[in-house]
Amino acid sequence: MPRFARMVGEAMQDRGHQVTYWAPQDRFHRLFAHTRLAKWAGYVDQYLLFPLEVKRRLKSCPPQSLYVFCDQALGPWVPLVAHLPHVVHAHDLLALRSALGLIPENPTSFTGRLYQRYIRHGFQRARHFISVSHRTRRDLDTYGGVYALTSEVVYNGLNYPYRPMRRDEALATLQGAGAPLGEQGHILHIGGGQWYKNTAGVIQLYAQYASRHAHPLPLLMVSPQPTAPDVLAALAAVPAQGSVIFKQGLDNEAVRAAYSLARALLFPSLAEGFGWPIIEAQACGCPVITTDEAPMNEIGGPLTQYLPVLRTDTNMAEWSSDGADRLEALMQAHAAHPQDHQVRLLQWAGQFTQQQAIDAYARIYERVLACR
Numbered sequence: 001m002p003r004f005a006r007m008v009g010e011a012m013q014d015r016g017h018q019v020t021y022w023a024p025q026d027r028f029h030r031l032f033a034h035t036r037l038a039k040w041a042g043y044v045d046q047y048l049l050f051p052l053e054v055k056r057r058l059k060s061c062p063p064q065s066l067y068v069f070c071d072q073a074l075g076p077w078v079p080l081v082a083h084l085p086h087v088v089h090a091h092d093l094l095a096l097r098s099a100l101g102l103i104p105e106n107p108t109s110f111t112g113r114l115y116q117r118y119i120r121h122g123f124q125r126a127r128h129f130i131s132v133s134h135r136t137r138r139d140l141d142t143y144g145g146v147y148a149l150t151s152e153v154v155y156n157g158l159n160y161p162y163r164p165m166r167r168d169e170a171l172a173t174l175q176g177a178g179a180p181l182g183e184q185g186h187i188l189h190i191g192g193g194q195w196y197k198n199t200a201g202v203i204q205l206y207a208q209y210a211s212r213h214a215h216p217l218p219l220l221m222v223s224p225q226p227t228a229p230d231v232l233a234a235l236a237a238v239p240a241q242g243s244v245i246f247k248q249g250l251d252n253e254a255v256r257a258a259y260s261l262a263r264a265l266l267f268p269s270l271a272e273g274f275g276w277p278i279i280e281a282q283a284c285g286c287p288v289i290t291t292d293e294a295p296m297n298e299i300g301g302p303l304t305q306y307l308p309v310l311r312t313d314t315n316m317a318e319w320s321s322d323g324a325d326r327l328e329a330l331m332q333a334h335a336a337h338p339q340d341h342q343v344r345l346l347q348w349a350g351q352f353t354q355q356q357a358i359d360a361y362a363r364i365y366e367r368v369l370a371c372r
Helices: 002-014 038-058 072-080 094-099 110-123 134-144 167-176 199-210 229-236 252-261 276-283 316-336 338-349 354-371
Strands: 067-069 086-090 128-131 150-153 186-190 219-222 244-247 262-267 288-291 305-307
Touching (some): 150 354, 186 199, 186 276, 199 262, 199 316, 262 316
Parallel strands (some): 262 288
16 A cells, blocks of 8 residues: 555646655654564554654645545544545555454454454545545445445556566566476466465365366465465365466566467456456466356456356355366467457456556546545
């Protein structure tokens, strides 16, 4: 979120607007940083001191100021400026849906449920929203309970110039990043290991694929080393001829190289706010297999293969077998017409540019100010 805030702020400055960034300062937390009181000291900074600072600053703000919240999780501070021109960017409501008991794969503690209620109570005071997908906007209405005067969808734009990389350059880049892979390519997954990334499902799908071939492509997991029991169990079921490689901390160029060499991106998430890797992969000419639910099927486009979401009552063997079928069909279709498929993938991904997103933000900001 700080990076998103800087991106938006710098773009608005380039358009001639004056921009200032307000955020809680690390005062009490710094004093207790290495003690058991650190978390509570941080709450003092955020929920006691920062509101006082905002009220003080509001007295000297120009009348034509717009207050932009770069994430709906900043809801506790929305009431401070709800009577002034404001916009809230909504990225995903997964935490709120979990707190409401709607995502059994991610149970929320009692204090977590109280915190999400506190956040929701705050952003419900807002009247102008920008969501990253139609799914997020629906979640705002259904679970956020907002009463918006304006609620618009602006898809994210790529925040790095992903594009196809030459094979020799990509191989050398991955070699330098400590992820040497063969020239035959690989299957790729990009994720942070969170529950909704469906890491165990990715590996079980790959195990099904690997079991059908004497020399299957390796699976590169750009993800943390696993510790979850279900992921470790899935790894144990990968046949001997298969290969699953975990690699973390790749920079953007190494990720671009991984996309460019991949024969397919496996991204069957249980849920997403947007689904960055889908567009990043397509911008590098890499075909994608993902989940047939919003927002993944909002942004995946016509060349993407879609799988049903893996629910707790889904038959894993059938789901992974179906996924392996679709993976092979996707790779074969791409291999049969690689140039045509790449051109179409690049055209689709070309809709998701940072400039288009910034232009849309600016139009909405100006409209909200004009409504005052």
